[in-house]
Amino acid sequence: MEGYxxxxxxxxxxxxxxxxxxxxxLQWLSSTxxxxxxxxxxxxxxxxxxxxxxxxxxxxxxxxxxxxxxxxPEVYNQLFTMHGTTMVFLVLxxxxxxxxxxxxxxxxxxxxxAFPRLNAMSLWITLLGxxxxxxxxxxxxxxxxxxxxxxxxSEKNYSFTPGLDYYSIGLIVTGIGSIGxxxxxxxxxxxxxxxGMKMNKLPLFVWMVFFNSFLILGAFPLLNAxxxxxxxxxxxQAHFFLPATGGSAVLWQHVFWAFGHPEVYILALPAFxxxxxxxxxxxxxxxxxxxxxxASTVFIALLSFGVWAHHMFAVGLGNPVNTFxxxxxxxxxxxxxxxxxxxxxxMWGGRIFFSTSMLFAVAFLIDFTLGGLSGIAFAIAPIxxxxxxxxxxxxxxxxxxxGGTLFASFAGIYYWFPKxxxxxxxxxxxxxxxxxxxxxxxxxxxxxxxxGLLGMPRRVYTYxxxxxxxxxxxxxxxxxxxxxxxMLIFIFNIFHSLRKGMKASSNxxxxxxxxxxxxxxxxLKNFDELDEVKTSRPLIDWEKTNQRNDGE
Amino acid sequence: xxxNESAIRYKQSRLMIQLLLASEALFFAALIIAFVYFRNLSMxxxxxSKHLQVxxxxxxxxxxxxxxxxxxxxxxALRKGKDKLALIYLAITIVFGAVFLFGxxxxxxxxxxxxxxxxxxxxxxAFFTLTGFHAFHVFVGLIILIVxxxxxxxxxxxxxxxxxxxxxxxxEWYWHFVDVVWIFVFFFVYLKPLI
Numbered sequence: 001m002e003g004y005x006x007x008x009x010x011x012x013x014x015x016x017x018x019x020x021x022x023x024x025x026l027q028w029l030s031s032t033x034x035x036x037x038x039x040x041x042x043x044x045x046x047x048x049x050x051x052x053x054x055x056x057x058x059x060x061x062x063x064x065x066x067x068x069x070x071x072x073p074e075v076y077n078q079l080f081t082m083h084g085t086t087m088v089f090l091v092l093x094x095x096x097x098x099x100x101x102x103x104x105x106x107x108x109x110x111x112x113x114a115f116p117r118l119n120a121m122s123l124w125i126t127l128l129g130x131x132x133x134x135x136x137x138x139x140x141x142x143x144x145x146x147x148x149x150x151x152x153x154s155e156k157n158y159s160f161t162p163g164l165d166y167y168s169i170g171l172i173v174t175g176i177g178s179i180g181x182x183x184x185x186x187x188x189x190x191x192x193x194x195x196g197m198k199m200n201k202l203p204l205f206v207w208m209v210f211f212n213s214f215l216i217l218g219a220f221p222l223l224n225a226x227x228x229x230x231x232x233x234x235x236x237q238a239h240f241f242l243p244a245t246g247g248s249a250v251l252w253q254h255v256f257w258a259f260g261h262p263e264v265y266i267l268a269l270p271a272f273x274x275x276x277x278x279x280x281x282x283x284x285x286x287x288x289x290x291x292x293x294x295a296s297t298v299f300i301a302l303l304s305f306g307v308w309a310h311h312m313f314a315v316g317l318g319n320p321v322n323t324f325x326x327x328x329x330x331x332x333x334x335x336x337x338x339x340x341x342x343x344x345x346x347m348w349g350g351r352i353f354f355s356t357s358m359l360f361a362v363a364f365l366i367d368f369t370l371g372g373l374s375g376i377a378f379a380i381a382p383i384x385x386x387x388x389x390x391x392x393x394x395x396x397x398x399x400x401x402x403g404g405t406l407f408a409s410f411a412g413i414y415y416w417f418p419k420x421x422x423x424x425x426x427x428x429x430x431x432x433x434x435x436x437x438x439x440x441x442x443x444x445x446x447x448x449x450x451x452g453l454l455g456m457p458r459r460v461y462t463y464x465x466x467x468x469x470x471x472x473x474x475x476x477x478x479x480x481x482x483x484x485x486x487m488l489i490f491i492f493n494i495f496h497s498l499r500k501g502m503k504a505s506s507n508x509x510x511x512x513x514x515x516x517x518x519x520x521x522x523x524l525k526n527f528d529e530l531d532e533v534k535t536s537r538p539l540i541d542w543e544k545t546n547q548r549n550d551g552e
Numbered sequence: 553x554x555x556n557e558s559a560i561r562y563k564q565s566r567l568m569i570q571l572l573l574a575s576e577a578l579f580f581a582a583l584i585i586a587f588v589y590f591r592n593l594s595m596x597x598x599x600x601s602k603h604l605q606v607x608x609x610x611x612x613x614x615x616x617x618x619x620x621x622x623x624x625x626x627x628x629a630l631r632k633g634k635d636k637l638a639l640i641y642l643a644i645t646i647v648f649g650a651v652f653l654f655g656x657x658x659x660x661x662x663x664x665x666x667x668x669x670x671x672x673x674x675x676x677x678a679f680f681t682l683t684g685f686h687a688f689h690v691f692v693g694l695i696i697l698i699v700x701x702x703x704x705x706x707x708x709x710x711x712x713x714x715x716x717x718x719x720x721x722x723x724e725w726y727w728h729f730v731d732v733v734w735i736f737v738f739f740f741v742y743l744k745p746l747i
Binding site: 237 | 560563564567568571572574578579582583586589590594595670671673674676677
């Protein structure tokens with residue numbers, strides 16, 4: 001700032017302390033430190049996870065037996081809408097963005113993000129959006145048109161509670177927060193790398209978050225445009241999505257899915273990044289096919305904007321359109337398949353150490369691939385016509401979001417928790433968490449593929465006592481109970497380990513990316529000085545040079 | 553070291569505003585696509601859209617297009633250290649932007665008097681949403697420019713550097729963006745029906 005005549009904006013002079021702070025809450029609220037913001041993102045995600053999880057448990061209770069009447073249809077509609085919206089926008093995104101916020105600067109050897117204040121704004125505005133969305137419960141009713149709010153069901157004359165207005169405003173606000181975070185990631189990655197870290201030596205997690213940020217910048221403006229139109233329809237009686245008065249209900253679907261399909265990759269790419277960090281470290285091998293992993297990500301990112309209409313095969317867009325989007329969707333299987341092969345090949349012949357983190361990574365490989373396969377099934381339009389809007393869709397989305405994103409997030413949290421807190425998470429509780437969650441998850445959702453094929457529609461609050469319906473739904477509910485128990489163990493594990501966990505060294509897993517060079521937890525200034533990076537495994541190189549210097 | 557620091561800040565700010573504007577461009581693209589889509593779909597489009605006055609809006613648009621030139625002159629003058637001249641150029645830019653907004657406001661009032669409103673029909677919805685969001689962006693841009701002018705005038709912000717400060721660079725980029733968006737909006741809303 002020396003170049004200017006006068007420094008217009010006072011910069012904070014005194015360093016903010018790291019995790020253990022003497023200033024209490026106020027210091028957390030006013031923090032611009034990327035590590036504190038990352039931690040707050042993760043807490044926020046955990047909070048909303050409990051909210052969304054409670055919504056899911058209520059739904060499973062209602063569906064446990066045929067013709068139950070615990071919840072009425074109106075309440076049930078609000079629950080599945082809020083469950084989907086909360087889990088996508090307020091749990092998975094903050095988790096991934098939070099891990100990115102914490103570790104992206106650390107992994108490239110930077111001391112801070114490029115725009116610390118923007119970083120803080122992104123966090124708080126995301127939280128504000130989440131609170132607005134959930135405030136709708138108190139304001140007369142939550143949104144109730146599903147998480148993609150198809151028009152005209154989401155219009156004033158069909159959904160007259162203020163829920164959809166809160167949905168629009170809340171998601172616009174949250175979306176702006178995500179865009180801010182994405183800007184920050186890109187600029188940080190391009191301008192703040194440590195000396196010698198060329199783009200071809202970046203850790204894969206950084207690559208994935210970097211590409212992902214472009215997806216966010218491309219997708220969220222489209223959603224915001226659509227939400228503004230919906231809001232104008234509802235509040236100022238505009239006609240955008242009302243076919244009766246010259247609007248178009250299909251336009252909403254186009255706009256929403258033009259955002260929505262990139263969005264599912266926005267939730268997947270950072271997860272791929274985490275897996276690409278965890279698997280090599282616990283296999284004690286270099287990642288197999290670094291370049292193909294990064295390049296296939298570009299392929300996925302570009303394709304993701306060209307497949308949105310595969311969510312709309314049942315609309316009746318005509319065969320040419322359907323065929324095009326079928327083919328484009330199947331193409332996505334190729335780069336994703338390349339990635340799965342890469343991870344498997346990394347494990348091949350490695351000395352695998354099954355920590356909880358690695359277990360989740362392996363479970364990710366299997367369950368995400370299953371989710372990918374059911375996705376390929378949906379890419380075939382005739383199959384889609386048969387099973388769209390059945391429980392098969394519910395099973396598919398949960399296999400990619402839970403078996404994919406959430407498992408990867410767990411892998412990342414078990415992997416990085418020592419770095420964030422300076423304490424190890426208990427492996428014993430971790431194993432319990434893993435097995436219970438894995439069994440519960442597959443119990444709940446594997447069976448839903450069959451339910452969907454039998455023809456049980458999604459989004460119905462109850463069902464008649466048809467053969468197998470009752471028993472399968474009961475199994476699914478039991479699985480959900482197992483997942484809930486697993487999550488309670490996980491949360492207990494976090495709090496227990498924070499207080500009484502084993503102290504962690506700066507590099508407990510003997511990993512080789514730069515974030516493990518900082519202390520655990522990192523000091524306010526992440527690094528005093530770093531040597532030049534020569535390969536993609538800097539810590540191993542630095543250790544070697546140190547040994548050589550000691551030997552002399 | 554310090555010079556290096558400010559060079560990095562400059563680069564970061566430029567990258568940030570470019571990415572942000574690219575993102576914004578997609579937002580406007582979505583609104584323009586919606587507008588064109590409804591024009592091709594709607595039966596009673598011409599009923600309301602015949603009230604648009606192309607020459608009048610074209611006249612006011614010239615002011616916005618010209619302001620893109622004057623803001624370029626402003627940053628050029630700043631780089632050359634002619635701060636008095638720079639202030640004048642910036643003031644002209646602000647006035648041009650304000651004239652354009654005045655044109656928009658009077659156009660809206662005209663349409664209201666013809667009973668074309670956002671809730672009348674699909675043309676009203678699409679037209680007021682698209683031009684309204686653009687006008688809002690111009691309005692925000694005006695605030696940014698006025699604040700910049702005051703900083704420049706009162707504190708000498710950005711005077712006497714070989715490089716303009718990142719904040720000013722961002723303001724300039726943003727203003728050009730608002731202008732470019734209007735080129736597209738003007739073409740699709742006013743000129744395309746004439747072709």
